[in-house]
Amino acid sequence: MSSATTAAATPTSTDTLLDFSNVEMTFPNGTVALHSVDLTVKRGEFVTVVGPSGCGKSTLLRIASGLETASEGTAELNTSRIGYVFQDATLLPWRTVQANVELLAELQWDTVAVRRQKAKEAIDLVGLAGFENNLPRQLSGGMRMRTSLARSLTLDPELFLFDEPFGALDEITRERLNDELLRLFTEKQFAGLFITHSVSEAVYLSTKVVVMSGRPGTIVDTFDVPFPMPRDPDIRFTPEFAELVGKVSHALREGHA
């Protein structure tokens, strides 16, 4: 199933890229991280999961990517082209920006010419042209994250998994990267599953917001975000936006209590 990425596949069968059905996750030490989670990510969707820290949000992504296996239930992935962006940029400090972005293509045994090309496109996409020969230590946190994004983009992912990627960045950098991400989303047509603990970031980025409660992590509410893509940054200051942020925050608080 996971290799159903060829163009020949019928749209209906691959429309749902990720399908969680009644997923349970219990760690060997007895901690129940996830309880009865149903979640789908379809083509064209950008789903954001908000929840308090330690509610199992990250576990959700780890299961989706195959880094962990659910204790119960099924987690079906209908594509092999997945991008995974970690909480920190996870760049290899001895590699330049160019070499870091080439890494995944390199691990897939692409030829030098192919990975150069892929890296160049990705670096241009995230606006890092001119920084190819810099080492990670010479970059700001935001630029490191861009490099990390570019690295995943070389895989041309159908499904992008984000594990609180901008959590450690300052507000200004974070907002700018949010806009970049939205631009990439409309340009590259990937589906997204984004983890965050910022409600406004969640509403701004997504087509659907999923609210989780902690211990054990369960989905308490789901909100569709009606604002059209591409999104105007000023939408953040409209009453409709504020209202939705309010609703999500409310659901978050109730779930938490």
Place this chain on the structure above:
Amino acid sequence: MSTDVTIKRRTSRRGDGPAKLYLWGPPLLVFAAVIAVWYVISLVILGPEKNFQFPPPNEVFGVFAVEKTRTDIFSSFWSTAQVALVGLLIAAVIGIVWAIAMNLARWVERSTFPYAVVLQAIPILAIAPLITLWVKDAFWARTIVCILIALFPMVSNTLFGLQSVDRSHRELFKLQKASRWIVLSKLEMPAATPAIFAGLRISAGLAVVGAIVGDFFFQNGVLGIGALMRKYQSRLDNAELFATVIVAVLFGVVVFLLFGLIRRIAVGKWYDAT
């Protein structure tokens, strides 16, 4: 106007003028103090009757003016340097390969790491004479002493480096289904290089000590620097002994600095070494 010039010099490249003085001043001052104390002990406290026990600096450095002694010291130094270098090289290769094997297979680590610790705990002074009985060739017997003493830092540092890779980096490779070999060559080995070079510097110092200790047990053929020390010691040629010790110390210091430099060249760009 003179102030202007001073300011310019201060803000120019480091190593200029006052900065240079700041860098070299204190150690040079200490050096001068050591020489002074040395003279006081030798000439004033001990006096000409007894100062053969502690010859004054001019006598010690005067040793290098005698051609025979000079050749003796430098040829023995070269003999020891070769042993140290070959010993270090072999210790590095064995240490790195051993650590990689331990890193690849848990059972290798569990079954052999304790013996690395045992190896390091062997009193080398006691075992060195035995090695001379087992290995007849003087060069290799000394080299083995050297390897024994230099091996442990290489093993433990390399292993530490290989195992200290970030979890998220490992997962990055795991998501691409990278083979064990790829993880080793593209992730673990590069990540371990700073630790390997740190180990190399420690081992280099130990290799010098090991070679000199090894020398003590070989009094035939080309004498090592340790053997020469022993000869001077037995003859109460204390000025020559001091001079030889100074050469040995300088050798150790140069090796330490050299491997610090090699490390900086190799990983300094991306790794903050202290």
